[in-house]
Amino acid sequence: MTERNRYPGYDVLAKRHSLSWNDATRKVMDARLGVPREPRFLRQMEWDTLVAICERIIPQPQNRPPIPLAAYIDQKLQNDARNGFRNAALPPQREAWKKGLAAFEAEACLRYEHSFHNLKERQQDELLHRAETGQSDASVWSGMDASLFFSEHVMSDIIAAYYAHPTSWNEIGFGGPAGPRGYVRMQNGRRDPWEPVEAGPGDETRVRRENQRVR
Amino acid sequence: MSDDPLITPRAVHGRAPDVFHPGGWVPMKEYPLREPVDFVVIGTGAGGGPLIARLAEYGYSVIGFDAGPYFRPLEDFASDEASQSQLFWTDERLVDGANPLKMGANNSGRAVGGSTVHYAMVSLRFRPEWFRSRTLLGYGTDWPLDWREMWRYYVQAERDLSIAGPVSYPWGPKRPRYPYRAHEINGAAEVLARGAEAMGYKWAETPLATVSAPRGDSPSCVYRGFCRVGCSTNAKQSQLVTYIPRALAAGAEIRDLAMVGRIEVDAAGRACGVHYHRNGAWHFQAARNVIVAGYAIETPRLLLNSATDRFRDGLANSSGLVGRYLMTQSNQAVYGVMDEMVRWNKGPPSLTITEHWNYDDRKDFHGGYCWMAQGPLPVEWSAAMSGSRKLWGARLREKMADYNHQVGLKMVGEMLPHPDNRVSLANEKDRYGLPVARVTYSWHDNDKAMIQHALGEMQRSLELVGAKDIWRQENDTNHLAGTARMGNDRKSSVVNADCRSWDIPNLWICDGSVFPTTGGVNPSLTITAIALRTADRIQMLQQTGQLNF
Ligand SMILES: Cc1cc2nc3c(=O)[nH]c(=O)nc-3n(C[C@H](O)[C@H](O)[C@H](O)COP(=O)(O)OP(=O)(O)OC[C@H]3O[C@@H](n4cnc5c(N)ncnc54)[C@H](O)[C@@H]3O)c2cc1C
Ligand code: SF4
Numbered sequence: 001m002t003e004r005n006r007y008p009g010y011d012v013l014a015k016r017h018s019l020s021w022n023d024a025t026r027k028v029m030d031a032r033l034g035v036p037r038e039p040r041f042l043r044q045m046e047w048d049t050l051v052a053i054c055e056r057i058i059p060q061p062q063n064r065p066p067i068p069l070a071a072y073i074d075q076k077l078q079n080d081a082r083n084g085f086r087n088a089a090l091p092p093q094r095e096a097w098k099k100g101l102a103a104f105e106a107e108a109c110l111r112y113e114h115s116f117h118n119l120k121e122r123q124q125d126e127l128l129h130r131a132e133t134g135q136s137d138a139s140v141w142s143g144m145d146a147s148l149f150f151s152e153h154v155m156s157d158i159i160a161a162y163y164a165h166p167t168s169w170n171e172i173g174f175g176g177p178a179g180p181r182g183y184v185r186m187q188n189g190r191r192d193p194w195e196p197v198e199a200g201p202g203d204e205t206r207v208r209r210e211n212q213r214v215r
Numbered sequence: 216m217s218d219d220p221l222i223t224p225r226a227v228h229g230r231a232p233d234v235f236h237p238g239g240w241v242p243m244k245e246y247p248l249r250e251p252v253d254f255v256v257i258g259t260g261a262g263g264g265p266l267i268a269r270l271a272e273y274g275y276s277v278i279g280f281d282a283g284p285y286f287r288p289l290e291d292f293a294s295d296e297a298s299q300s301q302l303f304w305t306d307e308r309l310v311d312g313a314n315p316l317k318m319g320a321n322n323s324g325r326a327v328g329g330s331t332v333h334y335a336m337v338s339l340r341f342r343p344e345w346f347r348s349r350t351l352l353g354y355g356t357d358w359p360l361d362w363r364e365m366w367r368y369y370v371q372a373e374r375d376l377s378i379a380g381p382v383s384y385p386w387g388p389k390r391p392r393y394p395y396r397a398h399e400i401n402g403a404a405e406v407l408a409r410g411a412e413a414m415g416y417k418w419a420e421t422p423l424a425t426v427s428a429p430r431g432d433s434p435s436c437v438y439r440g441f442c443r444v445g446c447s448t449n450a451k452q453s454q455l456v457t458y459i460p461r462a463l464a465a466g467a468e469i470r471d472l473a474m475v476g477r478i479e480v481d482a483a484g485r486a487c488g489v490h491y492h493r494n495g496a497w498h499f500q501a502a503r504n505v506i507v508a509g510y511a512i513e514t515p516r517l518l519l520n521s522a523t524d525r526f527r528d529g530l531a532n533s534s535g536l537v538g539r540y541l542m543t544q545s546n547q548a549v550y551g552v553m554d555e556m557v558r559w560n561k562g563p564p565s566l567t568i569t570e571h572w573n574y575d576d577r578k579d580f581h582g583g584y585c586w587m588a589q590g591p592l593p594v595e596w597s598a599a600m601s602g603s604r605k606l607w608g609a610r611l612r613e614k615m616a617d618y619n620h621q622v623g624l625k626m627v628g629e630m631l632p633h634p635d636n637r638v639s640l641a642n643e644k645d646r647y648g649l650p651v652a653r654v655t656y657s658w659h660d661n662d663k664a665m666i667q668h669a670l671g672e673m674q675r676s677l678e679l680v681g682a683k684d685i686w687r688q689e690n691d692t693n694h695l696a697g698t699a700r701m702g703n704d705r706k707s708s709v710v711n712a713d714c715r716s717w718d719i720p721n722l723w724i725c726d727g728s729v730f731p732t733t734g735g736v737n738p739s740l741t742i743t744a745i746a747l748r749t750a751d752r753i754q755m756l757q758q759t760g761q762l763n764f
Binding site: 125156171198 | 289290291295300308309311315317323402405441561601602607613615619
């Protein structure tokens with residue numbers, strides 16, 4: 001996948017020792033970056049399905065290390081860290097994820113006679129889309145509402161994990177942690193020296209150099 | 216012993232955390248379990264915080280209980296959305312109805328200081344007519360409070376919280392100058408101002424509970440923009456850094472990580488104390504008065520969970536209204552993209568406001584709404600893009616890359632009270648073995664008409680300033696109110712104007728759940744003003760021999 005990098009050279013982690021980070025922030029970011037990459041809560045089969053789903057919900061570019069999305073979902077389940085509410089039509093989070101992953105796998109086998117993670121991207125998208133729009137095969141979902149599971153867990157959990165990771169902040173030009181220093185220049189078009197510069201077509205080399213100085 | 220405030224209580228052994236100094240402590244009075252204290256207050260947020268402080272300042276013995284941790288923001292708060300979910304009430308609650316509410320990060324905190332630790336600091340007064348909306352505006356129900364009296368308590372609350380606001384506020388009756396000057400506005404807030412002017416509407420800098428100049432140990436706001444996940448500089452004037460330190464200095468005790476599971480009622484039908492869970496065990500604290508301030512879900516849940524043979528339907532519930540008339544506020548938004556770099560995450564998220572439709576009654580629905588500028592952080596923003604716009608895959612990442620060009624307007628709208636919107640008990644139990652809350656919510660025709668009106672207006676405003684790629688977030692709601700409404704008679708309300716329950720004379724409820732209607736502005740300042748009034752009323756009743764304890 002080739003895509004225009006709007007903030008070339010920007011790395012929010014370069015600010016780690018600046019006044020934009022405090023000790024509490026360094027501690028939680030270290031833990032985030034150090035997330036174990038193997039499943040602890042899910043079984044291998046469930047994990048394979050989850051990895052494949054994450055790759056479709058947020059396809060990542062090839063030219064950088066991917067954000068390990070499945071690892072964050074597994075960690076959330078391992079810690080049983082909940083959101084504080086649950087649609088009464090869904091089972092508790094752990095059970096919902098286990099059921100949902102099993103259902104995607106079962107539906108893949110039923111329709112395409114392959115495991116979900118071995119399907120073509122187009123086929124995976126097709127199954128995800130069926131779940132999203134409530135057209136999944138009810139028999140394999142054993143009573144769980146596929147479209148609710150899709151919005152409340154597949155979308156929410158995976159997307160939240162992606163945008164909690166510094167790599168995604170580089171991509172969207174977010175300044176990242178900002179305490180205690182905060183910001184000074186509040187008006188439109190104004191930039192603090194510790195914020196990234198956006199590249200227009202053609203000025204990527206200059207912008208890259210500027211962004212490498214962002215601290 | 217662990218120093219993790221989420222695991223081990225900090226307010227013990229005669230001292231409580233000094234919120235202004237890493238590792239620091241301040242002295243704290245402690246009361247014995249068996250000897251009844253004058254007041255137990257359950258919840259230390261927008262309502263509980265000022266009550267604990269004022270009652271202690273009047274000389275009463277007071278203990279404030281909170282299920283949540285006692286943070287020192289300077290050392291405990293990261294600049295990070297994900298990990299700061301430590302501020303939210305994340306124990307399970309079931310949601311259903313035609314429009315199930317989103318809870319957690321969206322509307323309820325659990326910490327000493329309550330939801331004010333992570334609220335957006337918007338500090339607005341009600342329109343005076345809302346206190347008599349039935350009589351004057353033809354909808355909802357009248358409050359038992361007079362707006363002129365509330366006006367005085369708003370002044371007191373604004374002073375206590377050092378609200379930073381404009382020199383003259385464009386809507387409603389005259390009010391004094393705000394104690395602190397208004398904050399500088401950011402690019403996203405300027406877009407609201409330009410749009411409002413293009414429509415011929417007034418706008419203002421939003422009155423905010425974060426200081427624009429130093430105050431005591433609080434430095435000026437540094438515009439870091441993480442307010443909704445906790446302020447790590449202490450610029451924010453949450454109850455944690457305002458009323459709670461005052462309460463301690465006046466001799467109150469705070470018990471953190473102390474979940475109250477049941478209010479005990481004696482043979483005479485009076486409240487006599489609370490059972491609470493702390494340090495892995497249940498304890499009993501005796502009290503002469505119990506005040507519940509746990510907000511619109513936990514307050515009714517506790518009252519219902521405290522049912523006895525005598526009060527089979529829960530405490531204070533002879534009207535059958537505990538848990539009913541739950542209200543949220545519509546929080547729909549319209550977003551667009553500007554050519555220039557806006558960087559909307561700088562500064563508090565809602566630096567400008569227009570209350571035009573709170574004060575203009577030429578509309579074909581009841582109630583009012585305001586809208587404010589927006590500046591969500593990435594996780595929150597991606598949730599809006601995926602949840603409302605249904606984006607995922609490559610499209611989502613592409614649209615997220617416009618983050619720094621994004622602007623938005625978000626309404627806070629008055630949903631009307633309806634008895635079927637309610638909190639009840641589910642069969643499921645939480646980690647303390649207590650039945651969890653079931654929260655049932657459906658929008659009604661008036662709510663939907665208002666939302667469509669607001670979306671149209673906000674969209675027009677963004678179009679007038681040249682925003683592109685405009686889209687509507689149709690499904691968001693936020694603040695809560697109702698479930699223990701105040702009123703003038705015991706059949707149609709749970710508490711009277713003094714927040715005193717009709718059924719049990721020494722049981723009080725003083726938080727967002729007493730609202731009979733919710734108005735078109737954020738609720739906290741009104742909750743705090745009511746709490747300040749309640750403390751004064753208690754003192755007056757006691758001095759005139761009407762409390763008997
Ligand atoms: C993200 C966000 C932004 C917001 N922004 C604004 C804003 O800008 N302006 C505004 O006016 N409002 C805002 N609000 C709403 C505002 O925070 C609440 O309306 C207000 O804090 C409610 O006050 P309260 O006293 O009723 O309850 P809370 O402040 O929620 O306090 C209740 C406390 O009671 C404790 N508790 C509950 N049950 C028990 C129990 N059984 N035992 C022990 N402790 C218990 C809880 O742990 C909690 O700390 C916002 C809310 C959120 C979530
Ligand atoms: S913007 Fe101001 S109030 Fe908000 S978190 Fe930062 S310092 Fe605190």
